[in-house]
Amino acid sequence: MKLFCFVMLFFTLTIQAQFQINGIVTDPNNKPLPFATITTADNTNTITDVDGKFEFKISSNTTSFAVSYIGFQTKIVGVTSDKKFYSVALSQKTDNLKEVVVSNENPALTIIKKVIANKNKNNPQKKLKSFEYKTYNKLIVTANPDSIDGRIDTSATYKDFNKKQINIDSSDYKFKEIISKQHLFQTEKVSQYQFGNNKLKETILGTKMAGFKQPVYEIIAFNLQSISIYDSKYELFETKHQSPIADNAFSDYNYKLLDTVPIKGRNTFMIYFKNKKRKTNALEGVLYIDQENFAVAKAVMRIKAVLDISGIHEFEYVPEEKIWFQSNTTFKIVKGKNDDDIKILGGTIQFDGDVKDNYEQRKKVASDFTYLISESNNFDIHYNTNPSIKNPSLYIEVKEDANKKPEEFWNTYRKESLDIKGQKTYQLIDSLSLSKRIEKRLGLGRKIINGYLPIGPIDLDLKKVISYNNYEGFRLGLGGVTNDRFSKLFRIEGYGAYGTKDGVFKYNIGSGVLLDKNTNTWLNGSYTDDVREIASTVFAVDKRVFKIYDPRPINISTFYKYIAWKANVQTKIIPKTEAVFELARTYVEPKFDYLFNYNGQLYSSYIMTTAMASIVWAPFSEFMQTPNGRTETDKRFPRFTFQYTQSLPNVLENDFTFSKIDFKTEYEKKYLNGQKTSLLLQGGYAMGDVPITHLYNTMPNNLTKETVIQRITFAGRNSFETMYFNEFFSSQYVFFQIKHGFDRIKIMKKVRPSLVLVTRMAWGNMENPEQHVGPAYKTLDKGYFESGIELNRIFKGFGLGGFYRYGPNQLLKFEDNIAVKISYVIDLGL
Template identity: 25%
Template sequence: MELQMCCKKYLLLLCVLFPVLLFGQVRISGKVTDEATKEPLAFASIIFNNDPKQGITTDINGNFLYNSSKPVTMLKCSYVGYQDVVMPVGSNTQNITIALQFSANELNEVVITPGENPANRIIRKVIANKDANNPENLSSFSYRCYNKVTFDLKGQKLKDSIEAKNILKDGHIFMMESVTERRYVSPDNSEEVVLATKVSGFRNPSFASLATDMQPFSFYDDNIPFLNVNYLNPVSRGSLNKYRFTLQDTLYADRDTVYVISYKPLPRKNFEGLTGLLYINTNKYAIQNVTATPYEKGKIDLRIQQQYVYTPEGYWFPQQLDYAMELNNYPEPGSGMMVQGKSYIDSVAINTPINKKDFRVESVWIKEGAAQKDSIYWANVRNTPLESSDITTYRVIDSIGQKNNFDGLLTLMEKMVKGRVPVKFLDIDIGKTLVYNKYEGFRLGLGAYTNERLFDKVELGGFFGYGTKDYEWKYGASLNYELSKQHEFTVGLKYQDNIVEVGEHTFKFPEFSYYDFRNVIASRFDRIREESFTTAFRALRYTKWNVSLSHAKVTPKYEYTFTGTNPQTFRYTNTSLGVSMRFAYKEKIVQSFGQRVTTDLPYPVLYVNYTRGLGGFIEGDFNYNKIEAIVQHTFFTKNFGNSTFRAEAGYIDKPLPYGLLFTGEGSYDNDVKVIIKNTFQTMTPYEFLSDRYVNLFTTHNFGGLLFKAGSFQPHVSIHNNIGWGSLENTAFQNPQNFDYKIKDKLYLETGLQLDHLLKMNYLNIGYLGFGAGAFYRYGGYAYDSFNDNLALKLTATFSIK
């Protein structure tokens, strides 16, 4: 009897607890999408049983998961700019799809109420706490990140064409994945290593997608850069005078409240602004979620989404980063391309000991073997399994890539960036093959060097060419050996019978450019027969060095009289030892496309060159010391634009021939009227001669901050250039074929540059902009006539808007 009573008690207890146990297992999952586009809607809010405190938001992919200990009979889903959806919850609670319809009334208008706008009060607190919430203000952190980028075509015509050819049915046109590990030590020491990379169509990709390719790591910097345009962050100081904030919704998460605030630029405020949503958590008034897109659209539309998580250490840290880039009329009008990137951050460690001395020179580098990871590795690191469209993409594009040698095309791109074109075992040097200047005319010839397909560490090659105007051949050969790729340590031998412009800088760190109009207008040259030995290397992390020993027999291609010599053309031998240094503190270097690429220079860059003339050594005619230095920097100021300055100076202590002195700093030419940076726009190329000088070139680009009228948005730049020089050691009489001046008074010029006065659509991805600049010469060397002091020049630029 007692046993029977005990069983009845347990049975009664089970009957009482069963509903609780049953309802405790209620698990509701699904996805919120745009009804028209089928795209997921990140951070949509869902409340259950009409109880605001029983609510969640979707993640960055529009997914949601809700566990309840109470019965759930209905849900309400809302998202700013969309119509609310209310629906019953039946027995089917898994994989629910909620499709929201876009509303014509995208954002609620501000309702004027007594007192301060409540959204402004919240944003004021966010701004006050932004430094504490910025993850890059932590003493250190590390994390792992999985990145996935897909490319898809928009427009039925292109899709039908692809499917008709059976190229990519139900797949992407391109896809890439990567796994990275990042370490960071405050204030700005960062290293990210690519552990694995996989790109459709390529066996050995030399590039990788990263979490910060198209957006910043966090949404706390004053300026948010998108495609080389700096947008004002809505939570930067002073943003309350620039943006309109509207409180759209109030959500609840455990003990905290989440405010959903929309933002967009205030009317008649002239700045580069964003629009989107901020989800502000009252726990530290931090950003929990954010969406952002440029308020003014261009040919390329970009939107970003970020999701943060509150860590056990008590900090808000990025968890998911997402971007979508749309080219609405590329590759042809009526069609487009969509690029979507998703990054998932895990294995976060905060304020753990990290030795920044162990960081490599590169801020981002690819680990050896990163492209050879097997399917088991990828299955373990992916946050979500590949979808059928992803699998199709790899299968089809890999086959096409192998058939069409995509890896060979990648090699071509890597070479083209450096100004070379690979042809089997040789690289054709464009800079030695396509040459034009006013002295030679066109140089018909060829420059070719061996590449890694023949020798891994050795480069052997040369050039030759014939001037169509001076009717002379030029040629040369060189041998270079790479001792250490990590330290950029090379040694080389060179011989050339060539021409060099008089007064050239002797720095050994040229920046490659496919065109340099300053070289085009060059007209005064020396002929040299030179043998040289050079070694270059990187030392002290941010410093590059170049040491050279040169022996050159020089024949000026102009006539003048040098003291104590035959008054005919003066020939001489210059034997010299040169040491060049480039110091770029904290420069950000990325290892990509088979080379090191500088992507950011946060501090001024210093160039110093010292040349010692070795008179009496290997027939050298002159003992002298020659020092040159340059400091240059470009920086952005919030609400003000980009500023650039370049200060340069030179000093020579002994009398030297004309070709070894300083000249060539002007760029005014009647035939080539374009703005050439870091030169005097109103000065002719060889107008002044110096053995010591100081120049300062400054430019401030307001961008479109000063004037906007619809699509007419000229960019305004102000130039101010100052120069001084002297010729203390004159060792030659007046030249017979040309005159020169000494600028021992201040040379001054000011210019106004207007870019984008005219814009032309370029491949439906941006605009070619054409503009003009006017420069005026004044100071100690101004002419009497106003027109003689004025120089009008043209500009050409590219922009996405």
């Protein structure tokens, strides 16, 4: 969701900032020199990028700058007020090159080894017991109008000096006219960071977002770059990379000593690093290493792919603590190159493809010159003060009045006053936001991704419109829930559905009242008359999953009718958890041939009065507290789900006494090479007198048909593809699944499948089988095993998978152990 919201707002292209000089540094053969050092007389410095280009802000009294590169002669370049672009060619040194010698091996490698060995001494989060500081951040999306062809005029057509008529794209005129007056987007934020007990918390004191009445909290939580340069996994634009100073970094990176330069009065080694595998999205950059204590004094991290992304970390040396502490960070997105257009939610963003034979490069349009830049400045820094951190389990907390701060607040914390262009952005952006309906479209996108379509004060539930199963046939319905336009403190929800095959109308009606906004605590009540798949496990705290097409229910034919009264409390009051506590009275009537034998009496229907507690615990996830409530901003693993259900004897005509314990553990690991491993361990234990309707079927998804072709259906998410419906039932079971997905393979331009290897296994047992009269079934005492291969997203989201059943429950005919399934993954282009 964070990535969706961010991409909806910002996609950026080529950068050329104002109030700066630009240029390129080359060798005698006119080849660019990446990461050449550019320094002014006051020791302000920068470096060229991988293409030898540079952008440099200078003061008005700067008269020259020096360009140096190891192995080349340093060149002094004069600065004139009427010149903005400088092409600097360096000459190679005629004497023998003498690198800085640290040992007999690669000097850069020796230096990096010492950086790694001294990380704990130089990392503020390891060396210092505590610290706190404030940060002012400004993010803008803008463009330099001087980069855009044409001039601002009232007409889109004019004549040059030769009276030749020239047509200018009117959209370029409009864009240039807008960008000359204001930025496309602008947001500011003031935060307080506190570190103690090995935890870092951000409290947002003020936030200001042009064009939005309410801040977009997903954007606030979006991680543009790692806060600490010492993290073993360096994060840039929500993508993690192996850090160049991680303990095992040498297996991924090559290093080269470029130069020695002074920073803040201390001498540093300038080391270039580059990924050995040369992937298109690989991390590269430059580290400035203090020659005395081998701490990072400055870092430039970059990815040059479809988007050219860079993150710069600058530090101040603190003599009292003998440590480099981060003072400024800069994040930039620049337009990169790609062969294909990228589609985002139906809107096409065009990127320049590489020039090839018989192809011409696309002509740049005005919007190609827009860019995004985010700058953060740290101040009011205190060390070892043991700050009192409220709610330390939260990663981010947004103050209630953060978006209501007066202008005096912002003038206090801004490093520089807003220029006229920045001021007009806040004044004019509201009209642009309204005309483009950005805020409305963003809200609509949020709802649709979760399966709702807002219509006035009601969000229609897209999951309820149409579905199909073998018992109801086509299930046609309509449902929804009231939204904030109706009330922020009270909600009403419900649905109605009709099955074309069983000819029965089902419905639900419910309501809820908000008890506490900060902990998202709701008190709910509902009445339901519907059907449900037998022996299916439902965790009350599971997140709602919306699929345009959910294939598994198509094959299900055994359901039970239930009429339920429920009251529950939903809450996030316990840190890093979400819980549901529920009381329910349910009338159950199996809609298949089944009787439950209880103490010699056969039940064809029964009543269950139960109390249930369900909780999901995500100890490693990051959470954000906003004025709208608490949300999980960074989903991490492992995460654990527990659910306990207890029947209540002699309460509201309850028929049976039983208990159920269900649990689930999920783990997911994403690798830097694009691969992903997912593990799922799930189990349940039913004790007492439990009808088969409320036992376990371990998610079968195979049809009882003669041939493999007849059994081809859509694959489920975590289901046994070779297990036939109603083949196994258990009162206790454990299920384990492992999936390993490889990065997508490009076979043709639009054929890029992803290979996934899958293995599933389960064991189970049935206690008191004599209680279940009617259905014939087997048990999982000896275990059930299947493995398979999925080729997902072969074309337009469609894929194909094959699975094989083996082990003690393998069937006699070879073909009966095989299942072929179609998969479908919706691609939003994110």
